[in-house]
Amino acid sequence: MEAQQFREFGRAAIDLLADYVENIRDREVLPSVEPGYLVNALPEQAPEQPEGWQDILKDFNQSILPGITHWQSPRFHAFYPTGTSFASIVGSILSDGLAVIGFSWMSSPACTELEVVTMNWLGKLLGLPEEFLNCSSGPGGGVIQGSASEATLVGLLVAKEKTVRKLVREDPTLDEDQIKPKLVAYTSDQCNSSVEKAGLLGSMKMRLLKADADGRLRGETLKRAFDEDRAQGLIPCYVIANLGTTGTCAFDPLYELGPICNEADVWLHVDAAYAGAAFICPEYRHLMKGIEHADSVDVNAHKWMNVSFDCSVMWVKNGYDLIRAFDVQRIYLDDVKTDIKIPDYRHWQIPLGRRFRALKLWMVLRIYGAEGLRNHIREQIDLAQYFAKLVRSDERFLVEPEPSMGLVCFRLKDGEIVTRKLLENLTNKKKIFMVAGTYRDRYVIRFVVCYRLTTKEDIDYSWKQIKDEADILCTDKVHMKPQIAAIDTLVGREVCEKSK
Template sequence: MDSQQFREFGKAAIDFVADFYDNVRDGDVLPSVEPGHLLKKLPENAPEQPEDWQTVFKDFTSTIVPGTTLWHSPQFHGFYPTGTSFPSIIGGLLSDGLGVVGLTWMASPACTELEVVTMNWLGKLFGLPEEFLNCSSGPGGGVIQGSASEATIVCLLAAKDKMTRRLKKLNPDIDEELTKIKFIAYTSDQCNSSVEKAGVLGSMKMRLLKADASGRLRGETLKKAFEEDKAKGLIPCYVVANLGTTGTCAFDPLYELGPVCQEENVWLHVDAAYAGAAFICPEYRDLMKGVEYADSFDVNAHKWLLVNFDCSALWVKDSYDLINAFDVQRIYLDDVKAEVKIPDYRHWQMQLGRRFRALKLWMVLKIYGAEGLRAHIRNQISLAQHFAKLVRADDRFIVEPEPAMGLVCFRLAEGDILTKKLLENLIEKKRIFMVAASCKNRFIIRLVICSQFTNKDDVEVSWKLIKDETDKLIPNDKVHIKSQSIASINHIQNISICEKSK
């Protein structure tokens, strides 16, 4: 493909993406395909002869697109938002076009330094303590990881190394390998699966501690777990606090967990993958009270900040904890010794090479501005509140727990079996997508405002789809009769009470 063909193919691709988003409301959210559909359609072997881009593009639209879930449909309400925006897409295109691999500063100075700049911008917008920023006088700083999952395992490994070095300093004769076996990590039983997986990958037992009735991990629970494990000869090493749990978007109180970790020299990592983006709005920053106790803090910019996957923003209070854990030197990686503070990001992550991810973050921050991003988040929260109001107006439903951020959890008052059946029926029709969770041992349905295109009318369309399907399971007239009966009973009881008082 030469540059002229590239221009033609690129223009067609841009037109496709623009049309795709312009018409994203029109199609089913879920594709009408069965497992293995693409395996049957595509040939078993790669083509021997080159094909022209027109043929390839036709194959893309006819075979690939029909099997794609519409993550950015206004009726996609599953999991959490996955960010996208035209500025981010352009940033990704330009990053791919430049084609740099940021092994070291010299490998692409702009790749490293734009990451420093944008991570400082973002950290300040969140209101993080200055010690987490690259521009501080200390060793802290921010780095872009691939995902919150990656950030959690990176910090677990750094915590493991830091605790080993600390114990070795106290007792140079300890057996490092036997000591590491005793390390233990902690998190809430409401954590994301990736947190538990970090323990598996990092060879560290991860205790899932029971959250309170509101889904929060409390300080006294953590302190008790520390005491229990220390009595068994184990060594508390790593704690993951959740600011916005996956199931119900509950917020662990950092101001309780932090002092417990600090007293035992245990690394406190904050997983704020989704909800942390809301901290760019000052009215939500009380939810991260106690963040000064954290050793690391992560937010997925690719969830709620209109940046395409992958772009997970991780800040650490002491970058030397990462460097000490991951520094492996080779002569071909020797770099220019700068007088200014320039991080060598290959020591801040698992992989050696890195893409120019800061470019799409920079594009979004520049084109939307802080106010544009705040408006986006506030709007989605207001849409979630509107949906909750619609649900509460129907006696057949219970909203529980209280809505948080852009998430509303609800269930049918008739019980778990019908709630589960409702979700199954809705997914089968493919017009709306939601996923389940558990709250107080009850089956609940989660509806998240995910798409940047969602408006009030779209929310009401989603509610109508849910309501219409519920009508088939629990006719509304029965609820009306039931409500009248309850009202009549209450009326009779009130008359009886009044008669007695006379």
């Protein structure tokens, strides 16, 4: 493809995406395809000869789009937002076009330095302590990881290496192969699945500690777990606190967990993947009270800040901890030596290579400005509160717990079986998309405001779908109320437990 064809293809693709965004409400949020639809539709072999971009774009419309779950639909209320914006798309295009691999300063100076700048900008906007920033006098700094999953695993691996090194230094007779099997990580039973997976990937036992009735991991629970494990000869090594749990967006009290970790010299990582973006609004910063006790903090800019996946921003108090854990030298990786504090980001991550992800973050921060991003988050929280008000206006429903950020959890008062059937029927009709969660051992439906351009009219539309389906279910239930009540009593708890 020559430059002129690229211009034509690129313009057509940009027009397609702009039209897609403008007309997203015309599409059902879930696709009407069966497993294997695309495997059967496309040729079994790659084309032998080049094909024209016009034909490729035609096939994209006819074959690819019908199989898309529309995460950017205002009727997509599942999981949490996966953000994007025109500003971020342009940043991604420029990054792909430059095609640099920024593992060191010399491999692309702007790639490294723009990341330093944007991570300092964003850290200040979130109100992080200065010691986490590259512009501080200490060894702290920020780095863009691919996902919160990667950030959690990076923290675990660094904590493991640091703990082993410390113990061997204190007692040179110790064998690190004997130490590692005794190391233990801790988190809440409300954690994201990626946290538990980090324990598997990092070969470290991960204890899921019981959260309190509001979904928070308390300090006394963590301290008790430390004491129990030490009594068995195990070694506390790593704690992952949640600021915004996946199920109900609960906030662990860092002011309780932090001092316990600091006293025990245990690495504290803060997973604030979704809700952390709200800290750019000063009125929500009380939720991260105690953040100064953390060793690392991670926020997914690609969730709530209009940045396209992948862009997970991670800050650490001491970048040397990462370097000591991940530094592998080769002559071809020798770089420019300087007195200026510029990180060698290949030591701050799992892969060697890295894309120029700072470009899309830089674009979004400049196009929206801090105030634009604050307004975006505040508006989405207001929309969630509006939805909660609609649900509460219907006496058949119960909102619980209290809405948190852009998340509202609700259920039908008639029981878990009927609530589960409500979600199943709504999913089958493909007009809106939500997923389930649990709260105090009860099955609930999670409703999240995800799309950056969601309006009150969109919320009204989604609520009408929910209310209309509830009308059908509750009418049917009148004729079989005794049977369903019995089912709820016998197996409702089992269904709830399985939903975990």
